[in-house]
Amino acid sequence: MSALQDTRTALDALMLQHRVEQFYYAEAALIDGRDFMAWLNLFTDDTRYLVPIHRNTAVNEFSDSLGDAGLAHFDDDKSVLQRRVIRMASGRAWAEDPPSIQRHLITNVQARQLEGGELDARSCFQVHRYRLDREVEVFTGARVDVLRPDGESFRIASRTVYLDHATVLANNLNVFF
Template identity: 40%
Template sequence: MTTHAVPAARAVPAAHAVDLDTLLRQHEVEQLYSYESALLDAHQYEEWVDLFTEDTHYFMPLRRTMTRRQLHLEFTKPGEMAYFDEDKQFLRTRAKKFATGTSWAEDPPSRTRHLITNVRVTGDSGDELVVQSNFLLYRTRLKSDTDQWVGRREDTLRRTENGLAIAKRFVYLDQTVLQSGNLSNFF
């Protein structure tokens, strides 16, 4: 009979040790993202827009294939061509249009699943958090249309009297060419 030695447990390096406040902050952020995903997947777009601050900036640049030396030019900048470059009023207008049933790209509505992972708080000024996360958005429409978008998000979350709100969201797709017929969804 062969036995396998179990490796000894390793202590977490001090640089990666986490205190209770850090765990609670991480939990608060992840709960916001879980709630946000549930709203989007249930087509509750107007409630989703309420998660954003009045001065929000929602931006999804184009991605271009570049050489290593030109990677700093891979994504377009605000003010340049983008899939989305919106404020809260524009988000609200899109959400209301979906609710009317007059948006041909969403009638019948898409079935979506928003998966958010690798959530990392990378900055904390007290009133605002800088958060990076990865996402997979799966969408199926009609009988057999399917689309997937994969990428990362860089958010600024602001503490308000109602909890955390999204003050800025930049969405960076991994794809350079989109195969979908439209972008009638939120990331």
């Protein structure tokens, strides 16, 4: 009986891991396929999308390095995310015309149940962006999400993106992470 329970628990964990990974792969495909409206729909209406700014600190201040309170690359609610999507979809966002080619590689996925049914889901990413003839930029970082179950899938109730750059080594952050 106990062995059966252990097996069931292990299978549940495997299934959860599989579902979260599949969710992230599908999300990455939406961004890379430039289906930004569908991507936006993955977020709950009360979502918060935060990309703090990293700072090069002394070693003993490192825990303080992930973001200066009060200033962030992105600190958006759904309506602001929607504006960013509308801009991209306007056909007149010249920085993305011709569109850059983006590839979101998602890895190091970890998920655990929170009380109340939501998930704490963590992942790492590498985004490769190619634009015009020879502009290549690589963004790496980590994401900490709260995923809210939605039928067989999830919606993103909050996302914090930790970019691995203090100075953004790119012309712009015209990228969704």
